[in-house]
Amino acid sequence: MPRRSKTAADSQPPKAVPQVFVVSDGRGITCARVVQAALVQFAGQNYELVRKANVRTKREIEAIVREAASAHALIFYTLVSDRTRRAIREISQKLLVPTVDILGSPLTALNDLFHTAPGATPGLLYESEREHFDRIEAIDYTLKHDDGQRPHELAAADVVIVGVSRASKSSTCFYLAYQGIKAANVPLFPDLEPPTELLALDREKVIGLTVNVLHLKRVREARMRGLRLRGMESYTDRREIARELRAANAMMARHGWRMIDISYRAIEEIAKQVVKLRMRKARSR
DSSP, rough: OOOOOOHHHHHHHOOOOOOOEEHHHHHHHHHHHHHHHHHGGGGGGGOEEEEEESOHHHHHHHHHHHHHHHOOOOOOOOEHHHHHHHHHHHHHHHHHHHHEEEEEEHHHHHHHHTOOOOOOOTHHHHTTHHHHHHHHHHHHHHHHTTTOOGGGGGGGEEEEEEETSSHHHHHHHHHHHHTTTOEEEEEETTSOOOOHHHHOOOOGGGEEOOOOOHHHHHHHHHHHHHHTSSHHHHHOOOHHHHHHHHHHHHHHTTTTEEEETTTTTOOOHHHHHHHHHHHHHHHHH
């Protein structure tokens, strides 16, 4: 069979994915949102968004612009300091890197309206909406770390909830997340040691939820009926539940994790107790 001759197209390297740099002296949330709103109009286009946050010095600016120049990238920026704004304009012009100043026109227009210069304080938008952003970040973290997921990231949690199945771990974590608290949860099993990442945490960060046998039995039975599950008799067996709870409680005590009895308590009451225990630790430092 004759071999196909190599064409010029065959010898060309694969085309690099276009990069869009988002540069900010704050967290970069505002700039990223504006860029993503514009990118919606280019559906199907492949690109990489590179965020550079908390950029405050000319040296940082120069390094970022050089990186963008090497990648043939486009830079969008929200810098409120005159010094950094001037630096990114000068360096990008020198290195021929295209830039878009997201705040430039609004700041100029408002300066004309108010007849006063802007305050040039980075991160003010984030500070004004800190509670909102913290809640979004906490909910995202909690969703990703439910039921023992991503144990290698447990150290980033504000609190880690442990306990047996159906001990209200997830519900408590999501209630906490809505308050801006990054909460992860890890299930405990009678014949298994918990993840090493959990054991490596400060024991004051880990809080165990325990419950009485009869209440847990009713909760599990309701769960089984709701999902129409069969063939899991041990899951609702009173003696097996007692064995699980004894093993979990012993494990919590052995590792020095504080416990909350959640029997007949509402989720908000459990979450309030968790916050109280964490605050007590913070005050003692």
